Amino acid sequence: MRTHYCGELNGSHEGQDVVLCGWVQRRRDHGGVIFIDLRDREGLVQVVFDPDRAEVFQRAEQARGEYVLKITGRVRPRPEGTLNPDLPTGAIEILGLDLEILNASETPPIQLDAHAADASEEIRLRYRYLDLRRPEMQSRLRTRARVTQVMRRFLDDQGFLDIETPILTKSTPEGARDYLVPSRTHPGEFFALPQSPQLFKQLLMMSGLDRYYQIARCFRDEDLRADRQPEFTQLDIEVSFMTEDELMTLMEEMIRVLFREVIGVELPNPFPRLTYAESMRRFGSDRPDLRVPLELVDIADLMEGVDFQVFAGPAKDPDGRVVALRLPKGGELSRKEIDVYTQFVGIHGARGLAYIKVNDWVAKGRDGLQSPIVKNLTDAALAGVMERTGAQDGDIVFFGADKAKVVNDAIGALRVKLGQERGLMAEGWRPLWVVDFPMFEEDPANQRWMALHHPFTAPKEDQLDQLETNPGACLSRAYDVVLNGTEIGGGSIRIHRDVVQRQVFKLLRITDEQAEDRFGFLLKALRFGCPPHGGIALGLDRLVMLMTGATSIRDVMAFPKTQTAACLLTDAPSPVDEAQLKELGLRIRSKA
Template identity: 40%
Template sequence: MLRTHTCGELTKEHADQTVTLCGWVAARRDHGKPIFVDIRDRYGITQVVFHPAISKEAHELVGKVGPEFVIKVTGTVTVRPEKLVNPDLSTGEVEVGATGLEILNSSLVPVFEVDEHVEVSEDLRLTYRYLDIRRRKMLDSLTTRHKLCAIIHDYMDKAGFLEVETPVLTKSTPEGARDFLVPARLNEGKFFALPQSPQLFKQMLMVSGIDKYYQIVKCFRDEDLRADRQPEFTQLDMEMSFVEENDVFNVTERLFQRIFKEIKGIDIPVPFPRMTHREAMEKYNSDKPDLRKEGEDFNLTWIVDFPMFKYNQEEQRWESEHHPFTSIKEEDLKYLESGEYDKVRARSYDLVLNGNEIGSGSVRIHKKDMQKKIFDIIGFSDQEAQKRFGFLLRAFEYGAPPHAGAAYGVDRLVAILTGLDSIRDTIAFPKTQKGNCLITDAPSEIDNKQLLDLGLMALKKGDDDA
């Protein structure tokens, strides 16, 4: 190790010890002979004093150091006089008298100051994200994200869930948002799709006998972006066999209790309140109402009994409100038979946090005949249903158990826990609202050889097909 301690570690307990710190130059203040340098890493900041009386060589070399230089400092920890203590720093009671300095790397003058209080445009922050992440706000966000994922993994493991990875290259089954397509070079003229969710794979895992599944998974949707959307996003995905709605609710509520306790220090009561979709729309004209009472920072509520179908006037057909794999409330099966599809309620549910849909799920269809019936109602012929979802229908013929599950948005949850307005600030390298990565300039054109290898030709909209 090049260092003995981090820049957020030293206290009065380390007085008179010789230490070595590594980090970035956050500030340099020349006061005649003494030169003060604040050295920063992700753990904090430590003040280092360079004085010719301590080390003439180190004092001369520090004059060549600029903002964001990477340095290695060796010195002795001393306790600051009480009037010079900095209460804003965890290391504010001490400083390091430098006996040695090594410049590990220089830096260009930063395009913006790595300072929490300096306003910087988002485009500039995203273009130089490696500088932006050095700022405390971004570090705290990514640290919270890590803590959240660590809690999820520990909780799910102790609850008996298996983490199973599902494919990233899969079949295109467009229903709702557009798929991101990937050319299959070895299968000319054919394409993979990046998954919008692991929905069908996790249902097949239930058929496989994996009765408790989860993963923290990347998903992809090629849709117009908003402040709360990204083309690639992360969700906690879970599924269980031989369960009903209440079982999913119980697992989720205990998980969220632990998340809020360990990250925010807050005890949230369970069970979470439940409200039907109809009641939410009648009272609040929203299926994700913000139900916080005065003085309440967080409110979690289940919205249940969503409509199973919605009518698409433009295409003159029925569509799934959530997705076509959702089971129907038993008392509404009569409306399915009579064709009164607007009266059919699904066994689906959303978890709403402070007016944000933080997750959704449902009890799934597990019988082939019912699944084919739903496909028929939303306009899929037997041939089309077989082409798109034949693999799932075939799996249902081999003993599919009753099952249910849910998925919860990690990006949005981190944003709410940290008080951030945009999920882009919870992601290390996000896309812009136009779907671009400013740091790598993606998406970008590819060369003709790559296109030829794939049997493709690049056309712009409006180009003549001929």
């Protein structure tokens, strides 16, 4: 129907007759001359209709916003003084020779211009097909398509095979609730939608396929937030006979190629690496935002002997932590601003936020410090804090003292918030790898060990004896890739020996019977010559969100769900009729 896209036209097309199809972005009547801005996925072009073509002019008068038109016209330069340098097609216009109204439109419930972002997300999701007409949304989805294209080409060139894995599979708990699908042919039994292709991609390595990838759809029934959806997409990768260093090197090269080709950004080579322990110590997080220059400083040893139990208690507790966080020039913060930060750390479990304003430490010592807690600290403790943090006059030092997890969560989050709000955030992209994760974390409530990543992650070869003697100190062969404070991928070398896998299951209190019931097919495969293997999964939605500057993964998905896992566009989930339930052998229990 068309010869060109609207946004493709430029001065090189002058004098050509073209046929365009698209939507009316805006219609203007200027003294008997009608201007229509016609929009398609490639952009916008101005079409001019003169009254000397009466029939065509009359149809142009009928056009309104979001009408679908087919226009035949001739490309010509815009008159002097009417050029629009902000528009790629701003040097030319189309003289309208013919116009066909392909479809009319009701007045849209949302504006499809610069004010579209003012609409509520509920309205945007309910009328998603309109929201997706916006250039901003189309640009994001085009970037997403380009990302997957580059990923596929890179992996194909590296000898990876694109292999699909089942969507209907066995329920094998992986940390979140499964979405269950009742089976009609096996009454009373259920399939599960995969939380990831984890077990199948390991089986592919046991099948000798060596290098696998898939842009995989995954499903998790968990509480949602900005970077979570009940269904999401990941680039899933598994390889055989490759060390973690080799795999990480290959993956960061792919990420560099991705940023270079899609958004024209050069990422560092190589990515820096931090151990989990160092990342937690310096930043309170295993996904640190390295654009923020602030760091946590341990001061527990300085506080063990002070009378101030708020600090002394955690300092003496093996599970406690006491840290200081220096904010340069933070002495100008008002009491009201400090109260806001106190409320913020409270969200993360902190019971308060102690601070010291450094007014004139060099000349006056403790008399140059301003804080209710100064009187509770010794001269030696104060001097130690000032020295370790590098505090200077005009700064403020915040403190965290509690269980280590509370301190890491609260002060780690405060570090990022201060960086954002105090203008300390550096520009650009700061990727890194976090490595040497613990194999297990404690579940104090149930007095048991839990896998920090998943139960198929291998321990470091030189720490196999720790599985028996000291599981809490055992490190895994896991690795996460982090970009600007967001984890964009994670993976590990897997357990490839049956005896080690059963040992890990035992530590996790998965009995032999439970292991056979849940993972029997995997355990059996491990006994038939399983190669050493490992992999990684990169969150495609998160990656595209960062690359496009979106604030939520919902804005880089065509048809996302709300934070209550509902689709406003289709009104899903919805009831099904009694006949369907009966066929599946199901009955809805009435609400009490």
